[in-house]
Every structure is written in C-alpha cells, then in structure tokens.
C-alpha cells in the first residue's frame with residue numbers, strides 16, 4: 134500500500150513539473166493553442182464533473198453558463214472599460230447566481246428530463262443573445278486590443294501566458310475537488326447521486342446540495358467563458374453559446390470517466406488535441422469532414438469505451454491486484 | 467441518545483386517489499420501548515412510515531415529536547430531529563463502500579470527516595460489519611445490505627428508529643442476532659417502531675403491538691393480548707398461528 | 714388572424730407529431746433518447762430531393778419509398794451502433810446519438826455542401842381558401858400524410874403480431890425475452906420504424922421546405938421537447954405535445970417575434986416539466 138502511495142506521489146510530482154516546464158519549450162503557436170484548449174476543457178470538464186459526476190445531474194447545456202460568463206466580462210470591458218480580471222471574478226459570481234436561480238426549478242428534474250432541460254436552456258440563452266441589441270446581437274462584441282500583459286489579461290506575442298493562467302485555474306479546482314472528496318460536501322454529493330431517497334432519509338437536504346453543485350459548476354464554467362473571451366478577444370452567440378461546447382464538455386467526462394478527479398483531465402488531454410488537430414488538418418476546407426470524424430469518434434467512444442478511461446485504469450488495477458493476491462496465495466501454499 | 471423522547475401520532479389519514487391507505491391512525495411511542503407494527507400485506511404499514519418520516523404528505527392528522535409538530539416536514543428535517551427509518555425494499559448507496567455509506571449518516575451529527583469516520587467505524591463494529599468496511603455496498607448480500615441500512619440509520623444517532631421488515635429473509639440465527647440488537651438499542655433508550663412479518667422474532671421482544679388492517683388500527687396491546695384477540699387472529703395471524711400460540 | 718395562426722400551428726404540429734412519434738417509439742422500446750432523430754429527418758429530405766432530381770418523383774408521392782429506405786437505414790444503425798450501447802452507462806447511451814447526429818449532419822455537408830436546396834416543380838403547391846382561413850396546400854398534404862402514417866404506425870404497434878411483441882418489450886424486457894421474443898431483432902425493427910417516421914416526415918417536408926445539412930436539428934429538438942412534454946413513454950402524449958408546440962410556435966412567434974419562436978418552445982418545455990416533472994402524460998422512472 135505504501136509503495137503504491139509513493140509511486141503515485143512521484144508520478145504526481147512528475148506530472149505537475151512536466152505540465153509547468155515542458156510548455157516553455159513549445160514555440161509553435163498552434164501547439165500552444167492546443168495546450169490552452171486542453172487546460173481550458175480540463176477545467177470545464179471538472180466543473181461538469183462536480184454536477185454530473187458527483188451529484189449525478191447530467192448537463193448538456195454548459196454552454197449557457199459559458200456564454201453568459203464570456204459576455205459578462207466582455208460587456209463590462211467594452212462598455213465600461215472594466216478590467217477583465219474584475220470581469221473574470223464577476224463572471225464567476227454572476228453565472229453562479231444564474232446557475233442557482235435556474236437550479237431552483239430545474240434541479241427538481243432528474244435524469245433525461247434534467248439533461249433536456251439543460252439543452253433547452255442552452256438554446257434559449259443563445260437565441261436571447263442573438264437578439265439582444267445591447268450586447269451586439271448576432272455579431273457580438275469585439276474586445277478592444279490593448280497592451281499585452283498580465284494586468285490586461287491579453288497576450289499577443291505568445292499564447293503561453295494563457296496556458297499558465299488556465300493551468301492555475303486547473304490547479305485550484307483540483308485542490309478544491311480533493312478537499313471536496315474528503316469532506317462532507319463530497320460524500321453528500323455522491324449520496325445524492327447514488328440514491329436521493331436514502332440521502333434525504335439520512336438527513337441530507339438534497340435541494341440545497343444540488344443548488345450548491347450547480348452554482349459551483351456554473352460559476353467555474355462562466356469564468357472559463359471569460360477566459361476564452363480574453364483568448365479570442367471577441368464574443369458572439371454562435372461561438373460562445375455553441376451547442377458543441379456543451380456536447381464536448383460532456384463527452385470529455387464520458388471519455389475520461391466521471392466521479393473522479395483524473396477523468397476529465399485525461400479526457401481533455403486526449404480528446405482536445407484530436408479534435409483540434411482534425412480541425413486544423415481538415416477544418417479549413419469547410420467541408421465538415423473534421424466534424425464528421427469527430428462525430429464518428431463520439432460514437433466509437435460510446436460503443437467501445439463507455440466507462441471511460443478511468444474504467445480501463447481501474448480494470449487494470451483490479452487485475453493487477455488479483456494477480457498479486459494470487460501470487461501471495463501461491464507463496465503461502 | 468437521550469431518554470425521554472416521545473412520538474405522538476394523532477388521527478393520521480392518507481389517501482391514494484380513491485384508496486384510503488391510512489384511516490385515522492393514532493398511537494404513540496416513547497424512549498425505551500419497542501412498538502411492533504403488524505398487519506397483512508397492503509395494510510398500510512409502509513405508508514405509515516412514509517407519512518411519519520415526511521416521504522409522503524398526510525391528508526389529515528398530526529405527527530408530534532417531543533412537543534413539536536412535525537407533520538409534513540421534509541424527510542431530512544425529520545431525520546435531523548432524530549427520527550430515522552429504513553426502507554422495506556432495501557436501499558443503500560450502491561456505488562459507495564460500506565464505511566462511506568455509514569459515514570454519510572454519521573456526517574449529520576459530525577460535520578468533520580475524522581469524527582464522522584470514527585463514529586461510523588464504531589457503528590460498524592456494533593453491527594459486526596467491520597470486515598466489510600471497504601467493500602462496495604453493491605457487492606453485499608441482501609441480509610448484509612439490510613444490516614448496513616440499519617447501521618446507516620443508527621449513524622444519524624436517532625431517538626426514534628423505524629425498521630421496515632428488516633428481518634425478512636434472514637436465517638433464524640441472523641434474526642435472533644437482530645432481535646438482540648433491537649433489544650439492546652431499546653435498553654439504551656431508543657424508541658423503536660418495528661414492522662415485521664417474522665412473528666416468532668418480533669413478538670417475544672415487543673413491549674407493545676399495534677395491528678393495522680386496511681389502513682385502520684384494529685388493535686393495540688401487549689403481545690399476549692394481541693395473539694389472543696379474535697379480531698386480530700382472523701384478520702391477520704390466521705388459524706395456523708393462533709393454534710401454534712395456544713399450543 | 715389567430716384562427717389562421719392556430720390552423721397553421723395545427724398543421725405544423727401534425728408533422729412534428731410524426732417525428733415525435735418515431736422518437737417516442739424508440740424511447741419506449743429501448744430507452745434511447747435519439748438525439749440523431751433530426752439528422753434522420755434531414756437524411757430523408759435529401760433522399761427525397763435526389764429521388765426528385767434524378768427520377769422525377771414528387772417528394773410527397775415518394776415518401777413511402779423514403780420511409781422504407783429509412784426503415785432499412787434504421788435497422789442497420791441499430792445493429793451497428795445502438796444495440797451495442799443499450800447495456801452501457803447512462804451518459805454513453807445519451808451521447809452516442811449526439812455523435813451520430815454530428816456525423817450525419819457534417820457528412821451531408823461534406824457530400825452535398827452547405828447550400829440550401831429546394832425541390833423543383835412540386836406537385837402540391839399554392840394556397841387554398843378553406844372557409845375563413847388560408848391554407849398552404851403542401852403543408853396540408855404533409856399534415857394529412859403525417860396523420861395517415863401516424864395512424865398506420867399506431868395500427869401496426871397495436872394490432873399486428875410484431876407490433877404487439879414490440880409493445881411487450883417496452884412493457885417488460887425480461888418477461889418478453891422469457892416468452893421467446895427475439896429482442897435484438899425486434900429492437901432493430903422498432904428503431905427502423907422510428908426512423909421510418911422521420912423518413913416519411915422528411916419526405917413530406919421536402920415538398921415545401923428548404924433542404925440543407927442542419928435542417929433537421931430544430932425538428933429533432935422540437936420533437937424531443939414534444940416527447941418530453943407529453944411524457945417519455947407515451948405516444949399519445951408525444952402527439953399532443955407536438956401539436957401544442959406547433960401552436961405555441963406559430964401563435965407565440967407571431968406575438969413576440971419569429972426569432973424568438975424556438976426560445977418560446979423551449980421555455981414552454983422548462984415551464985411544463987417544472988410543474989409536471991414527468992411531462993403531461995408521463996410515467997415510469999427517470
């Protein structure tokens with residue numbers, strides 16, 4: 134057991150160091166872009182995971198929160214010159230509040246009714262923003278180009294700072310989730326996922342905990358929206374409220390495995406490069422073949438890897454454990 | 467587990483559409499007492515539990531606990547107050563380990579993890595499941611799941627514990643162990659309401675028995691009174707059991 | 714005016730109803746929420762378009778043929794994909810049809826470009842006065858056709874041996890398999906039938922609607938909302954839900970602006986399931 138812990142710790146240290154140091158040597162802008170997308174979607178996957186993986190409320194409408202967050206900071210910045218970092222925090226707070234308010238009615242739904250409600254929510258938000266003149270309707274908003282630097286949350290010469298900001302976000306959310314997993318919050322979340330009746334019979338106020346989960350998930354997702362807005366320096370409904378964002382986030386969770394911390398990171402680290410690369414190789418033709426491949430990929434994952442990569446890892450671990458036990462027994466005999 | 471708690475049920479009525487599932491049911495139970503609740507299938511026993519614990523809203527009547535009117539409170543509030551129940555169709559948190567299941571209950575009184583874990587372990591010790599602590603609940607046998615469910619309820623440190631057919635399907639030895647456990651809980655000052663079909667197991671330990679039939683309370687009394695009550699015999703126990711008791 | 718709009722909504726609702734019925738059938742039998750249903754409608758519309766272009770068949774008249782083709786397509790999709798995830802986790806069952814939908818839509822774009830197309834020389838066209846209301850002939854034909862197909866499917870499921878077997882599966886899988894029903898084969902048929910509904914609807918729509926890769930998405934989503942509104946597992950509910958949506962869409966769209974009409978439909982869904990978390994006529998687990 135101790136050995137396992139030590140190897141795990143070593144692996145973790147290596148992974149953390151690598152994620153910090155290796156990117157420094159990556160100069161190609163496209164590779165940097167992929168790195169940024171990987172950390173961004175790892176964070177989005179974790180935010181989804183809190184709601185879908187732990188509490189069991191499967192959302193296919195995270196784009197609603199994502200888009201809202203991106204618009205909050207962008208609108209404040211364009212209209213009132215508010216510093217994007219302030220907008221970033223405010224986006225988190227406002228989308229969390231929005232998630233909470235939406236959650237009041239919606240968390241009463243379960244399973245597919247909840248999932249479809251989130252889809253509906255995503256669509257409604259998109260339509261509303263497409264027609265809201267104040268925030269630029271379908272054309273959206275262009276963020277003013279200013280001097281690059283940490284304080285302006287804009288970087289033009291290299292994409293690496295975005296990567297490190299994203300990595301910091303990922304680090305913070307991982308720390309939070311480690312805390313959550315070992316605290317009452319995490320246990321209660323899982324209890325609600327496993328069986329709502331049992332949870333309430335044991336004194337858990339399921340409504341409050343679901344609301345906490347959707348608020349946290351929405352808030353983080355909204356901050357990611359600000360992040361992407363600062364990264365692309367424009368927001369428009371078709372881009373920020375795109376349904377594919379919602380699907381990709383959920384897919385990362387399926388692919389990586391839900392209800393644990395590593396799953397979304399693995400899922401994002403593998404899926405995003407594939408999706409960005411196919412887009413880069415074939416997307417420019419505008420023929421849709423990149424998305425075709427992506428769709429086929431989703432189908433393949435669901436058919437052949439429905440329990441996620443973490444499921445595979447666990448199977449291997451279980452097999453290894455069984456072998457060790459067998460070996461021990463062999464020695465005893 | 468403090469002494470002196472009292473649950474008073476007065477005139478509880480519950481309808482499902484046209485069906486009168488509970489009709490003006492009244493009784494009370496207090497600390498240090500085992501109240502057996504018996505009645506034929508479909509009599510309304512589970513429904514009564516659901517009404518008392520907030521899983522169903524009553525259509526009439528009141529439930530009072532230690533002087534507080536808790537009628538139609540939400541289940542989690544009622545549990546927080548100290549009234550806990552198990553389910554007839556066993557319900558555990560399948561994807562979590564046995565220890566985690568019990569910890570979820572223990573968190574109610576111990577918000578921090580270390581004390582919750584300690585308390586949960588103590589309860590596992592008590593129900594004899596320490597060796598299963600790290601197994602997933604889904605891998606337990608049915609009797610084990612029932613035992614786990616009782617452990618989870620106990621972890622919320624209730625003053626009133628309601629068990630819905632917790633002994634059904636147990637071997638005689640297991641049932642005897644369970645009876646022993648119920649007794650010792652009573653001796654610690656819990657109030658227990660026990661729904662049971664295994665008469666042999668419940669009658670000897672019950673302090674008082676109430677009988678439901680078609681949603682109506684038809685008798686209440688000591689086990690000896692109940693088994694000799696002609697109405698009960700015809701309604702529920704049947705001739706076979708009556709003979710056995712008389713012999 | 715409102716009578717006019719309501720009639721328009723009713724006609725639209727009938728077509729939605731056919732799409733929704735297929736969705737509901739698939740869901741009822743195998744518990745799959747088919748997010749690719751809209752893409753199936755789109756595929757059917759292209760099939761009608763090409764049949765028209767190369768063989769000169771009118772979409773409404775060729776719709777039985779398209780439905781048949783879509784039936785075969787559905788059976789293949791079932792055995793190739795859907796049947797393999799039925800035992801999988803919730804999320805995989807939910808997302809697999811998303812993938813399929815993305816694949817089909819972009820496949821259409823790859824093969825046939827994103828251009829908008831329209832059937833030339835449809836047989837049914839123009840507007841007729843029916844009492845005080847104007848009625849677009851192709852829409853009328855489409856909704857009558859939809860009702861006929863819906864009736865046929867209803868008859869098939871309730872009265873034929875295969876249909877009853879399919880129903881048995883949706884009621885109790887275990888019991889059905891114990892009674893010697895070949896679940897895999899019948900699931901395939903049910904999925905095929907669901908696709909055939911989308912196919913027939915696509916055929917009717919091709920008569921008067923623009924055809925482009927993304928055309929089905931809204932039909933699929935709206936049908937989904939109709940099914941959820943009616944309550945998963947209730948075919949009648951799906952039909953009622955669909956007609957309700959048709960009316961909300963046309964009347965509501967007129968009142969607050971047509972750009973908001975779908976937002977209104979989704980809002981209606983949110984409101985209704987919040988009041989009735991299992992839809993209007995729904996039953997069963999989540």
Ligand SMILES: Nc1ncnc2c1ncn2[C@@H]1O[C@H](COP(=O)(O)OP(=O)(O)O)[C@@H](O)[C@H]1O
Pocket residue numbers: 482485487505506507508509510511512513514
């Ligand atoms: N949720 C419900 N909806 C409708 N009828 C119910 C419901 N729950 C129980 N019933 C009916 O109420 C009656 C009492 O059931 P129950 O309380 O389970 O009986 P018992 O536990 O004594 O066997 C039965 O006739 C049962 O069919």
Ligand SMILES: [Mg+2]
Pocket residue numbers: 511512513554
């Ligand atoms: Mg019962």
